[in-house]
Amino acid sequence: MVVSTRQIRLAGKPLLHLACSLPLVLLILSIAEIGGLRLGPNPQLYIRDVLGEWGLRLLLVTLAITPLRRLIGKPWPLLFRRLLGLWAFAYLALHFVTYFFLDRSLELALIIEDILKRPYITLGMTAFMLMIPLAITSTAGWQRRLGGRWLQLHRLIYPIAVLGCWHFYWLVKKDLREPLVYCGLLAILLVARIWWARADKTRAA
Amino acid sequence: MLIRKPPDIKSSEITPERYYFNRRELLRSAGFVGAGALLSGATGAADEGPAGHRRLGKVERWPASLKTTPNTFEEVTTYNNFYEFGTGKADPAEASGRFRPKPWKVQIDGETEAPGSYDYDTIVKAHTLEERIYRLRCVEAWSMVVPWVGIPLASVLKRYKPTSKARYVAFETVVRPEEMPGQRSGVLDWPYVEGLTIAEAMHPLTLLVVGVYGVELPAQNGAPLRLMVPWKYGFKSIKSIVRISFTEKRPPTTWSLSGPNEYGFYANVNPNVDHPRWSQATERRVSSGLGSLLAARQDTLMFNGYADQVASLYTGLDLVKNF
Numbered sequence: 001m002v003v004s005t006r007q008i009r010l011a012g013k014p015l016l017h018l019a020c021s022l023p024l025v026l027l028i029l030s031i032a033e034i035g036g037l038r039l040g041p042n043p044q045l046y047i048r049d050v051l052g053e054w055g056l057r058l059l060l061v062t063l064a065i066t067p068l069r070r071l072i073g074k075p076w077p078l079l080f081r082r083l084l085g086l087w088a089f090a091y092l093a094l095h096f097v098t099y100f101f102l103d104r105s106l107e108l109a110l111i112i113e114d115i116l117k118r119p120y121i122t123l124g125m126t127a128f129m130l131m132i133p134l135a136i137t138s139t140a141g142w143q144r145r146l147g148g149r150w151l152q153l154h155r156l157i158y159p160i161a162v163l164g165c166w167h168f169y170w171l172v173k174k175d176l177r178e179p180l181v182y183c184g185l186l187a188i189l190l191v192a193r194i195w196w197a198r199a200d201k202t203r204a205a
Numbered sequence: 206m207l208i209r210k211p212p213d214i215k216s217s218e219i220t221p222e223r224y225y226f227n228r229r230e231l232l233r234s235a236g237f238v239g240a241g242a243l244l245s246g247a248t249g250a251a252d253e254g255p256a257g258h259r260r261l262g263k264v265e266r267w268p269a270s271l272k273t274t275p276n277t278f279e280e281v282t283t284y285n286n287f288y289e290f291g292t293g294k295a296d297p298a299e300a301s302g303r304f305r306p307k308p309w310k311v312q313i314d315g316e317t318e319a320p321g322s323y324d325y326d327t328i329v330k331a332h333t334l335e336e337r338i339y340r341l342r343c344v345e346a347w348s349m350v351v352p353w354v355g356i357p358l359a360s361v362l363k364r365y366k367p368t369s370k371a372r373y374v375a376f377e378t379v380v381r382p383e384e385m386p387g388q389r390s391g392v393l394d395w396p397y398v399e400g401l402t403i404a405e406a407m408h409p410l411t412l413l414v415v416g417v418y419g420v421e422l423p424a425q426n427g428a429p430l431r432l433m434v435p436w437k438y439g440f441k442s443i444k445s446i447v448r449i450s451f452t453e454k455r456p457p458t459t460w461s462l463s464g465p466n467e468y469g470f471y472a473n474v475n476p477n478v479d480h481p482r483w484s485q486a487t488e489r490r491v492s493s494g495l496g497s498l499l500a501a502r503q504d505t506l507m508f509n510g511y512a513d514q515v516a517s518l519y520t521g522l523d524l525v526k527n528f
Contacts, residue, residue: 042284
């Protein structure tokens with residue numbers, strides 16, 4: 001059976017939306033204490049951390065689209081890149097809002113001190129700020145308007161991902177195992193791109 | 206020694222009734238006492254407290270306890286840092302099922318006239334137990350108010366006759382990788398070691414803890430014997446102690462070995478000296494439930510509110526350098 005691109009899009013998009021929203025749904029159920037789910041004794045940090053982790057995971061999944069397309073030699077993964085990137089942005093925006101409102105209770109002096117004096121927060125905040133223009137210009141309209149510059153702008157995703165993983169690496173107290181997994185995955189995704197870019201160059205020459 | 210009440214008590218925080226001695230409240234705060242009783246096959250045995258933990262005998266109430274409402278038994282026993290059982294906050298409660306805190310022996314050695322290996326009962330039973338409500342301030346900038354049960358460490362240490370050479374007291378946690386899954390990882394060097402100056406160890410606020418909420422210490426809280434040094438960050442209050450050594454030289458301490466730039470020997474709670482990566486000026490009072498979701502952080506107090514009692518221990522010491 002041959003599956004058309006249209007069919008992949010029609011089936012894939014709702015499935016991916018469902019999958020991407022799942023952590024958020026679980027979080028909402030935990031807040032409402034439905035189905036035995038709980039936020040635990042430190043709810044502010046729990047919400048903040050769950051959102052941050054899923055944001056970073058989805059960011060890495062978004063970066064895996066190009067290598068995946070290359071590996072399977074089919075263009076369809078591209079259909080879902082924007083969807084995944086926007087979900088990553090949504091989680092990270094909520095992560096940011098949680099930090100701002102729940103963790104720091106909107107105490108601006110505290111937040112400014114954090115941004116200036118805590119390197120991991122400086123990194124995280126920079127990464128998030130850089131993501132905003134990408135989210136805004138993610139529409140087809142903006143893509144058309146910006147033309148070739150769109151691609152250039154969206155290359156910002158690489159420094160954003162590096163800053164995001166670095167932010168995670170710097171904030172843990174001692175157990176680096178989880179952040180190192182993220183850093184390792186990111187390294188693989190970036191090295192794969194460099195590898196392919198070189199291979200293409202050699203072939204062209 | 207006269208111990209004044211800590212200055213941070215708001216009238217709104219005063220609980221008119223010591224609620225955890227009220228059985229109905231205790232059941233509510235424990236939440237899962239029914240399950241604990243069911244598991245043990247007993248139904249409401251008199252010596253059984255929340256979650257089936259054995260109730261301690263006679264406990265005297267310390268008059269200078271914090272008047273703040275303590276965290277619930279569930280919070281105190283499910284949100285813990287005890288890397289021997291894993292690095293997640295829920296790990297100690299979830300992964301400590303195999304831990305057997307009895308029988309228990311503590312080796313006492315070093316600069317003492319009475320070295321030896323002493324049984325838990327020998328160490329504890331000679332003393333009257335006291336209940337003291339202290340706030341535990343974690344170096345990670347959260348805090349919890351806990352009704353600890355214990356003995357002033359000084360009373361215990363004096364019985365083991367430290368010599369005049371004893372300038373420090375070193376403590377060591379048990380190593381049982383087969384019962385403590387976190388010890389199978391290399392996240393810290395085991396055994397966990399801690400230390401205090403002799404003056405800190407002999408200070409009347411320093412408590413050798415045997416219980417919480419009137420019951421024997423659950424494994425995740427450092428069963429069966431742990432320290433509670435209320436003016437220091439939580440990691441100084443070493444858990445599951447198997448060795449106490451009186452030493453002439455300052456003993457090594459686990460976190461300062463692991464991160465010398467971030468964790469010092471003294472580790473006194475100090476809102477003016479930040480951790481290199483985060484601020485220590487404020488803290489998040491741990492509190493589950495929706496109501497606390499919008500609660501503000503609270504100011505961290507110098508020496509966790511015990512400046513009047515302990516500041517004199519550090520006269521002439523640069524607290525920025527000696528963090």
